[in-house]
Amino acid sequence: MTNYINSTSHRGHNAIVPGASGCGLKEHEVAQQIHDKFRAVTKAVDATDNVGRTANANLVNIVNKMNAVGKSFHVSHHLNAFNGQANGFEVWYYAGNAAAKKLAEEICAAVCKVTGWVNRGAKATTSLYVIRASTGSAILIEWGFVDSQKDMDIMAKKMDAAVNAALEVMGYNGTGGNSTVAKKVNYQTKTGFYEVIKADTFYCEPELKTKSGWNAAVGQRIAVDEVVKIKGKDGTVYTRGKTQLGSVTRYITLRDDTLKKL
Numbered sequence: 316m317t318n319y320i321n322s323t324s325h326r327g328h329n330a331i332v333p334g335a336s337g338c339g340l341k342e343h344e345v346a347q348q349i350h351d352k353f354r355a356v357t358k359a360v361d362a363t364d365n366v367g368r369t370a371n372a373n374l375v376n377i378v379n380k381m382n383a384v385g386k387s388f389h390v391s392h393h394l395n396a397f398n399g400q401a402n403g404f405e406v407w408y409y410a411g412n413a414a415a416k417k418l419a420e421e422i423c424a425a426v427c428k429v430t431g432w433v434n435r436g437a438k439a440t441t442s443l444y445v446i447r448a449s450t451g452s453a454i455l456i457e458w459g460f461v462d463s464q465k466d467m468d469i470m471a472k473k474m475d476a477a478v479n480a481a482l483e484v485m486g487y488n489g490t491g492g493n494s495t496v497a498k499k500v501n502y503q504t505k506t507g508f509y510e511v512i513k514a515d516t517f518y519c520e521p522e523l524k525t526k527s528g529w530n531a532a533v534g535q536r537i538a539v540d541e542v543v544k545i546k547g548k549d550g551t552v553y554t555r556g557k558t559q560l561g562s563v564t565r566y567i568t569l570r571d572d573t574l575k576k577l
C-alpha cells in the first residue's frame with residue numbers, strides 16, 4: 316500500500332485574519348475540526364498559525380513551521396467560497412509533482428465517493444504559497460464550499476467519513492482501534508428541557524428494552540425530570556432521561572447527538 320507520511324498538518328487562516336464564511340460557519344473553525352481529526356490519527360506536527368496579523372504573515376508563519384519539519388507530505392485544510400451556488404471538493408498540488416498529483420487525485424475520488432460531494436478534481440498550482448514555498452510535498456484540500464448549503468449539509472453528516480477516506484488513501488487506518496475519528500458520543504447528565512435533534516424513540520424502562528410506540532421527532536421538546544444512569548457491559552455509563560408523556564412515564568437516551576440541552 317502506498318504510504319504518504321503526513322509530516323505536518325494545518326488549518327488555513329486564523330481568528331485574526333479569518334478566511335471565508337457562509338452558512339453560519341467560519342472557514343478556519345470548520346477546517347480546525349478536520350485538522351484535529353487528521354492529527355489525531357497521523358500525529359502530524361501542527362503547522363497552524365494562530366498569531367499572524369495579516370494574511371501574508373499567517374502564510375509565512377505556516378510555511379516556517381512546515382519547513383522546520385521537512386520533507387514529506389504536508390496537508391493544508393481549507394474550505395472554498397464563491398457565490399453560494401458553486402460547490403464541490405478539490406485538492407491542490409504543485410504542478411509537476413507526480414506523487415502529489417496522484418495523492419490529490421486519489422483523495423478526490425475517495426472523499427467524493429463516500430460523501431457525494433462533486434469532484435472538482437486534482438488541481439495543479441505554482442502559486443499557492445503553502446505549496447510553492449514549502450519543502451517536500453504539500454497538498455491543499457478544499458473541503459467543499461463553506462457558503463454552499465449543499466456542501467455544508469454534507470459536511471454536517473459526513474465529516475468523519477470524509478476525513479477517514481482521505482486518511483485511508485494516505486495509508487493510515489482511519490477507522491481502526493484508538494485512531495478512530497468518529498465523533499465521540501457524550502451523555503447528558505442534567506434534568507430540564509431538551510430539543511430532539513435526531514429522531515429517536517421513547518422506551519418503557521431506562522434499560523431501553525421495550526419500545527413504547529411513541530417517537531421523538533426532530534424539533535420536539537422534552538422535559539426530563541430525572542436522569543437515570545445505566546452501566547454498560549464495558550463499564551461505560553449511559554444516561555437515560557425520564558419524562559412524562561401524558562400520564563405515563565417514558566425513557567429516552569440522553570445521547571448528545573440525539574438531544575440538545577435547552
Ligand SMILES: [Zn+2]
Nearest residue numbers: 327334393394
Ligand atoms: Zn482558505
